[in-house]
Amino acid sequence: MATRFTLGRVRGLGSAKEGVHHWWMQRASAVALIPLYLWFAFSVTALAGAPHAALLAWVGAPVNAVLLIALIAANFYHGHLGLQVVFEDYVPHEGKRLACLLVSQFLSTLFALGGALAVLKIALGG
Amino acid sequence: MTAENRPLSPHIFIYRLHLTTLLSGLHRITGVMLIPGSVLLVLWLWAAATGTEAYATATWAIGSWLGRLCLFGWTFSLFYHLCNGIRHLFWDAGHGFELARARASGLAVVAASGALTLAVWIAGYAARGG
Numbered sequence: 307m308a309t310r311f312t313l314g315r316v317r318g319l320g321s322a323k324e325g326v327h328h329w330w331m332q333r334a335s336a337v338a339l340i341p342l343y344l345w346f347a348f349s350v351t352a353l354a355g356a357p358h359a360a361l362l363a364w365v366g367a368p369v370n371a372v373l374l375i376a377l378i379a380a381n382f383y384h385g386h387l388g389l390q391v392v393f394e395d396y397v398p399h400e401g402k403r404l405a406c407l408l409v410s411q412f413l414s415t416l417f418a419l420g421g422a423l424a425v426l427k428i429a430l431g432g
Numbered sequence: 433m434t435a436e437n438r439p440l441s442p443h444i445f446i447y448r449l450h451l452t453t454l455l456s457g458l459h460r461i462t463g464v465m466l467i468p469g470s471v472l473l474v475l476w477l478w479a480a481a482t483g484t485e486a487y488a489t490a491t492w493a494i495g496s497w498l499g500r501l502c503l504f505g506w507t508f509s510l511f512y513h514l515c516n517g518i519r520h521l522f523w524d525a526g527h528g529f530e531l532a533r534a535r536a537s538g539l540a541v542v543a544a545s546g547a548l549t550l551a552v553w554i555a556g557y558a559a560r561g562g
Contacts, residue, residue, distance in 0.1 A: 333524065336520075336521070340514060343510060343514060347507070347548075347552055348552065348555065351552050351555045351556040352555065354556040354560040356559075358480065358484045362480065365477070382470065385466065385467050385470060388463045388464070389464070389467065392460065392464060417474050420478060421473070421477055421478075423481075424474065424481040425477060425481075427481040428477075
């Protein structure tokens with residue numbers, strides 16, 4: 307406390323306790339993606355060359371559908387967090403950097419929603 | 433002193449390239465490469481949800497030589513980023529910073545990601561029947 311500036315102390319400013327949020331969420335999504343992707347890679351590989359109906363049956367099975375949506379959500383969240391760091395490192399112009407971050411955020415959300423909808427459509431037999 | 437002739441710190445290419453440096457760069461490159469890969473994954477699922485014809489088009493695209501090349505790159509990027517990500521998690525926990533161990537874990541990551549990539553492709557061709 308002694309090292310805090312007087313004005314900051316008067317205003318009650320201090321750590322928002324959010325400094326590690328990006329770091330932590332990147333790790334949390336990474337840990338989730340390890341089993342999800344190992345499961346996905348070897349499951350989809352077993353379906354190589356399978357007819358359309360076989361794929362629909364696999365995607366539509368409730369456990370697979372839930373895990374696929376979890377994978378898509380964690381994937382695009384983790385991807386955005388990673389791209390954010392890349393833009394922060396390599397785009398020095400603040401306006402361009404903000405534009406890159408917004409595009410990444412919007413497209414990540416759109417593709418995650420698109421993937422989730424495709425899985426739900428198959429699972430619910432639409 | 434103008435902005436152009438200010439002294440600069442030595443550029444990264446001054447230093448001898450170490451395995452750990454190369455693998456660190458590869459982690460970021462594979463991470464970025466996985467984003468178009470994920471977009472293609474969503475398009476593939478979308479095609480499957482759309483109908484048999486759209487799915488047949490997607491299967492044809494994946495089966496082409498360019499499709500297979502992209503899929504191979506995506507598979508390797510995925511397993512490399514996954515294995516090296518686990519290496520990063522150990523570092524986050526404070527383990528394996530010694531130079532010799534960082535080098536050894538780097539070699540282990542290259543071996544593991546290569547083995548997983550081969551395993552998936554062999555299993556894929558076996559399932560497909562050639």
